[in-house]
Amino acid sequence: MDWLERAAKLRQWTKGGTRAPHKPLLFLYALGRFQRDAEGELRYTAVEQDLKRLLAEYGPANRTTPSYPFHHMENDGVWEVRTDRGPGSPGSSVRVLRATGAAGRLSAELRAALRREPSLLGRMARTLLDLNFPPSLHGDLCEAVGLELEPPEGELPSDARRQRDRRMREQVLTAYEYRCAFCGYDGRIGATPVGLEAAHVRWWAFGGPDDVDNGLCLCSLHHKLFDKGVLGIGDGHRVLVSQRFVGHSPAAREQVIALSGRPLTGPQPGARPVAADHRSWHRDQVFQGTPRPASTV
Incomplete structure (x- = not known):
C-alpha cells in the first residue's frame, strides 16, 4: 500500500x-x-x-x-x-x-x-x-x-510531482525592482537583497503558475500576512487589509492597517501585473473576511 x-x-x-x-x-x-x-x-x-x-x-x-x-x-x-x-x-x-x-x-x-x-x-x-x-x-x-x-x-x-521554475524568484524581484509591492521595502547587504521574497498569488499547490503575473515581490512580513489572508489585492491593484486583523501598536498600524487601499508598488513598465484570475482566486480562497476601508493613517 x-x-x-x-x-x-x-x-x-x-x-x-x-x-x-x-x-x-x-x-x-x-x-x-x-x-x-x-x-x-x-x-x-x-x-x-x-x-x-x-x-x-x-x-x-x-x-x-x-x-x-x-x-x-x-x-x-x-x-x-x-x-x-x-x-x-x-x-x-x-x-x-x-x-x-x-x-x-x-x-x-x-x-x-x-x-x-x-x-x-x-x-x-x-x-x-x-x-x-x-x-x-x-x-x-x-x-x-x-x-x-x-x-x-x-x-x-x-x-x-511538479517542478517549480527556479527562475521565477529572479523574474518577479526584477519586475518589482527589488521592492516590496506592499510597503516598498528594498533592503540589501551590498548588492544582495535581504528579506525580499517572490510570493505566489494563486498558490503553487493549487495550480498557480511560476509566472510573473502570478507573483509579487514582498518583504518577509508581508509575504507571511499575504499567505495568511490578512492582506490581499483588490480592484485597481490596491492593497486589501482584512477587518479580522487587530493590531494596536504603532508598528501594526503603520505596517499593516495603513496599507489598506494603497496602490501596489510596481511592477515596472513592460512587466505584467498580477492577472485578474489569480487575484480573484486569492480573494476567494485565502483572504480573510471583509476588507477594511481605505486607510486615512
Missing part, C-alpha cells in the same frame, strides 16, 4: 482551485499526536477546539465544522473512528459525535507502517504540506499541530 499516494489523494476531490484543507489539517494533527503517543486516541470532545482553531487559521474563509473531516476521513483508509457503541463513525453531526464518545486515530495498518518505517511520517507530512499550503506557512503549521520533522527525504507521489 502506497501511503504517500493515500496522503496525496486527501484533496483530489477539489475542483476549480477551491481549497479544502479540512482532511489534511486533521491528518497533520493526528500525525503530530502519533509522534508523542503512538497508541493514543483523539476523543472528539477533547480535540474539537484545537481543530476549530486550525480550520479558522489555515482554512479558507468559508468555515466548516471539525466534525466534517473527523467523520469523512474514515473513507480514505488512513483513519478510524470508534464510539461507545463500537467501531465506525456515527456520522458528521457534532451532537452525535459528542454524545457517543467518538474517538479517532490513524488506521491500524498505517500505525503499523509508521512503526516499521519511522521516516514515513515525515514524508507523509511533507506531502500534505506541499500539496495544500505555501512554504511560508509550513513551519507555523507544524508548530501548531505539534509536528517535528526531520530534513526532507524522498519525493512527492508521481501523480503530484
